[in-house]
Amino acid sequence: MSFQPADQLADVFDMEDLLARCLGNFDFVQRVLNKFQERCDEDLAALEQAMVNADTELVARLAHRLKGASANASALRLREHAAAIEDAARRRALGAVPQRLGELRQEWDRFTAAVAQFEPPAIHAVSAS
Amino acid sequence: MxxxxxxxxxxxxxxxxxxxxxxxxxxxxxxxxxxxxxxxxxxxxxxxxxxxxxxxxxxxxxxxxxxxxxxxxxxxxxxxxxxxxxxxxxxxxxxxxxxxxxxxxxxxxxxxxxxxxxxxLSLESRDIIIFALAKLAESRDPQTGAHLERIREYCRALAEELSHWDKFRDVIDGEYVQLLYLTSPLHDIGKVGIPDRVLLKPGRFTPEEFEVMKRHTIIGGETLNAATQAHQGAEFLRMAYDIAMTHHERFDGSGYPRGLRGEEIPLCGRILALADVYDALTTERVYKPRFEHELARRLILEGRGQHFDPDIVEAFLRRESDFITISQRFDVALPAIEPANSLAPATPANLPGG
CATH class of the missing domain: 3.40.50.2300 (Response regulator)
Structure with a gap:
């Protein structure tokens, strides 16, 4: 796949912000995105299961972790959805969570599709470690 | 790291x-x-x-x-x-x-x-190293027990008291108190340069020996001054120098090494002079028994305006209970003292600043 300019990816994550926090290193960006995908695949599935079990504490904890990871990956819309779910779970008000969870899942699918298009340009890679 | x-x-x-x-x-x-x-x-x-x-x-x-x-x-x-x-x-x-x-x-x-x-973290390392250096210097004269631990506590009590007075409010702030606590244990560091025959002598000094002993202020001061020159921004070295050089000066100008008087003596040196003498009075030394607090208090009051700055004596009186508490907290048994043939009674010449 060819490299997607930052503005095309900006819809799902803030590439400029992520690149800055990855010290301008695209390899570092790639590593972070890979870690993020591995973690969130698992956490999102666990979150959906916790919701089925109406386990509010686990919902809050997983949503909190997703929120933090999303923020670190500069995936701001994912972060917003996760934050709303965490907030609802901490208030023990799970009524609105299924809809948010659906939106989170959709956003996640968009995110993974966008990231699949991402290929770091070798010319920009600098050593970060 | x-x-x-x-x-x-x-x-x-x-x-x-x-x-x-x-x-x-x-x-x-x-x-x-x-x-x-x-x-x-x-x-x-x-x-x-x-x-x-x-x-x-x-x-x-x-x-x-x-x-x-x-x-x-x-x-x-x-x-x-x-x-x-x-x-x-x-x-x-x-x-x-x-x-x-x-x-x-x-x-x-x-x-x-x-x-x-x-x-x-580096400040903590600095503090530990300074105290270790002071303890190393003190190790040649182990008869003084937890002298350094007490001295810095006495100094802190005096400085904290003075910091509330209008006269000293602009001079003594929290940093001053902390620096004094940090550097006061270095006051006798120059004793590393005093020969054992003098430093460890159990009896009264001859005039010639006393002159040798007095040199510990200059040796300590010069050592710290050399460090101060190399590290101009290190405020604690400046205070450590003042303390080492002037803690045996007396308020009336009869002290040593330079015979400074009154406010010519840096405040930290005036504070340390009282703390050092109080500790010498209230602990057993090879040349004197331990004095009770009341006797030490009386001797310090007698030295007001002569040996000691009257303000520092006043601060001591106001923090008397702190002095008693500190004295008791670090009241540790001294190592056994070898029998000496001629233990001299306490004299001004034997006491710090004497």
Missing amino acids: HVLVVEDDCVSAEILGSWLRHFGYEVTTADNGRDAFELVRTGRFRLVVSDWEMPGMSGVEICRQIRGRSWGSYIYVILVTSFEGVDNVVEGLNAGADDFLTKPLQPEELRMRLRAGERI
């Missing part, structure tokens, strides 16, 4: 680890609080960057566990949180956190906060 990163979120851990290595730190990562605490117990880590919310042991709980134990040195803990609000900061501070980072993390902010932590 080795940093312990405690983070259950592998994305954050990846980012933090990469940043820290980029900044030149060694990094070890733990993904839960219990493993982290076991790593802290190895003593390898003085900087800990921990996520706040983790299953099992939270970052706040790690802080509490760390602060609940004594360690060989201070451990600086930075909590990383996505929580917002004053309540959370207060909870973290209560648990013993030193600083906070809020997600999403920024590399330059982390770098600056770690530098702040390293500055704090």
